[in-house]
Amino acid sequence: MLERSLVVSAPGKVILHGEHAVVHGKVALAVALDLRTFLRLRPGGGGSVTVRLPGVGVAASWDTPRLRALRSGFSADFDESKSPSVEQLDTLREFAGITAESSAPESLATLAFLYMCLAISAKYGDVPSVDIIVWSELPTGAGLGSSAAYSVCLAAALLTACGAIACPLAEGESTARWTEEELSLINSWAFQGERVIHGNPSGVDNAVGTWGGALRYQSGKITSLKRVPTLRILLTNTKVPRSTKVLVAGVKDKILKFPAIMNPVLDSISAISQECQSVLEAMPGNPSPEYYPVLEELFDINQHHLNVMGVGHPSLDRLCHVTASHGLHSKLTGAGGGGCGITLLRPDTSPLAVEAAKRDLCACGFECWETNIGAPGVTLHSSSSLKADVLHALSMS
Numbered sequence: 314m315l316e317r318s319l320v321v322s323a324p325g326k327v328i329l330h331g332e333h334a335v336v337h338g339k340v341a342l343a344v345a346l347d348l349r350t351f352l353r354l355r356p357g358g359g360g361s362v363t364v365r366l367p368g369v370g371v372a373a374s375w376d377t378p379r380l381r382a383l384r385s386g387f388s389a390d391f392d393e394s395k396s397p398s399v400e401q402l403d404t405l406r407e408f409a410g411i412t413a414e415s416s417a418p419e420s421l422a423t424l425a426f427l428y429m430c431l432a433i434s435a436k437y438g439d440v441p442s443v444d445i446i447v448w449s450e451l452p453t454g455a456g457l458g459s460s461a462a463y464s465v466c467l468a469a470a471l472l473t474a475c476g477a478i479a480c481p482l483a484e485g486e487s488t489a490r491w492t493e494e495e496l497s498l499i500n501s502w503a504f505q506g507e508r509v510i511h512g513n514p515s516g517v518d519n520a521v522g523t524w525g526g527a528l529r530y531q532s533g534k535i536t537s538l539k540r541v542p543t544l545r546i547l548l549t550n551t552k553v554p555r556s557t558k559v560l561v562a563g564v565k566d567k568i569l570k571f572p573a574i575m576n577p578v579l580d581s582i583s584a585i586s587q588e589c590q591s592v593l594e595a596m597p598g599n600p601s602p603e604y605y606p607v608l609e610e611l612f613d614i615n616q617h618h619l620n621v622m623g624v625g626h627p628s629l630d631r632l633c634h635v636t637a638s639h640g641l642h643s644k645l646t647g648a649g650g651g652g653c654g655i656t657l658l659r660p661d662t663s664p665l666a667v668e669a670a671k672r673d674l675c676a677c678g679f680e681c682w683e684t685n686i687g688a689p690g691v692t693l694h695s696s697s698s699l700k701a702d703v704l705h706a707l708s709m710s
């Protein structure tokens with residue numbers, strides 16, 4: 314059992330193309346974002362598991378003997394390759410006083426925590442007596458993969474606390490990462506966390522949270538993009554709340570209702586991802602404007618497809634309309650239904666045009682900022698390497 318405190322972080326993501334279609338086996342392209350979720354784990358002496366999730370208003374504590382008793386009540390074994398069963402989740406809901414219908418952020422976050430804590434400790438040892446706090450730079454439920462960043466952090470911290478993976482941070486180092494094999498284990502458990510939160514995730518978000526960089530993802534097959542040019546992307550949060558779980562379920566219903574109509578749309582989205590990958594891999598590091606018309610057109614086509622799939626929203630239409638009036642092309646990113654959109658900025662887009670677009674987007678009540686993409690995946694940190702705001706949020710300053 315771990316004797317010292319640890320801090321882990323995982324990035325959010327932006328899906329360039331392939332959201333929703335990737336749930337149905339199609340190709341997605343996704344990149345890690347420079348906004349991260351941080352988790353501090355301290356070994357607790359008091360025989361309890363304490364969790365604080367300020368982002369979703371959760372502060373809870375359970376005695377380890379109660380958790381042990383709860384865990385021993387499950388007949389099925391826990392494993393990183395097994396989905397949480399309906400009975401397991403019902404039992405955990407009852408234990409935590411969560412109603413069956415609740416998809417409130419705090420309910421899903423608590424449920425994912427309990428499932429991962431019990432499942433990981435059942436496979437690798439005893440329920441650890443720990444004190445956990447999670448804080449994020451990511452907006453929650455906005456399409457930037459906050460659920461995956463949360464699940465990846467939980468998996469990395471709990472696996473380390475149970476001794477299933479090493480604690481690779483050597484004395485004097487500011488950050489460290491795990492081995493490929495350990496990252497695969499973190500990714501598999503994080504996927505189970507995503508299952509609790511999303512119902513039927515594709516796994517793309519937890520893969521980006523684990524490995525970072527820029528990935529192509531299809532049916533569990535993860536490939537790093539050969540070369541990623543410096544892309545300038547404007548991210549806009551419409552601030553319209555939505556639930557990935559509900560939107561993913563809605564798309565499934567539509568496909569079941571109109572298979573002959575929807576399946577070609579999914580195939581077309583997959584082709585868009587592949588076309589985009591070819592263009593990105595052909596672009597030099599600092600690309601000239603000639604590559605952009607194709608990328609822009611792919612954004613436009615995909616945005617229409619996502620509307621056809623029923624995951625658009627008037628706020629996203631507005632976002633696209635406002636940026637188009639400045640000659641810029643946008644699409645929703647993540648599950649849609651509100652949340653965030655991305656706008657491609659060309660190398661020759663003038664700073665004045667970007668400022669004007671930002672001003673008009675803010676006037677709609679949206680929040681927008683330029684991002685850096687391709688951030689590192691799950692990372693272990695020494696406390697001395699953390700920025701003051703993170704230290705403060707993790708109650709370490």
Ligand SMILES: Nc1ncnc2c1ncn2[C@@H]1O[C@H](COP(=O)(O)OP(=O)(O)O)[C@@H](O)[C@H]1O
Nearest residue numbers: 368418421422449454455456457458459460557
């Ligand atoms: N910092 C966090 N602390 C606790 N739970 C979180 C945090 N970030 C995300 N979550 C969980 O993830 C859910 C949001 O996931 P989701 O609807 O998939 O949106 P997204 O992944 O796009 O942000 C929240 O309702 C909450 O349960």
Ligand SMILES: C[C@@](O)(CCOP(=O)(O)O)CC(=O)O
Nearest residue numbers: 332333456458514515647648
């Ligand atoms: C819609 C989907 O493709 C991405 C969801 O991303 P987010 O939770 O909205 O950040 C679902 C998935 O891939 O599991």
Ligand SMILES: [Mg+2]
Nearest residue numbers: 458460461557
């Ligand atoms: Mg999510």
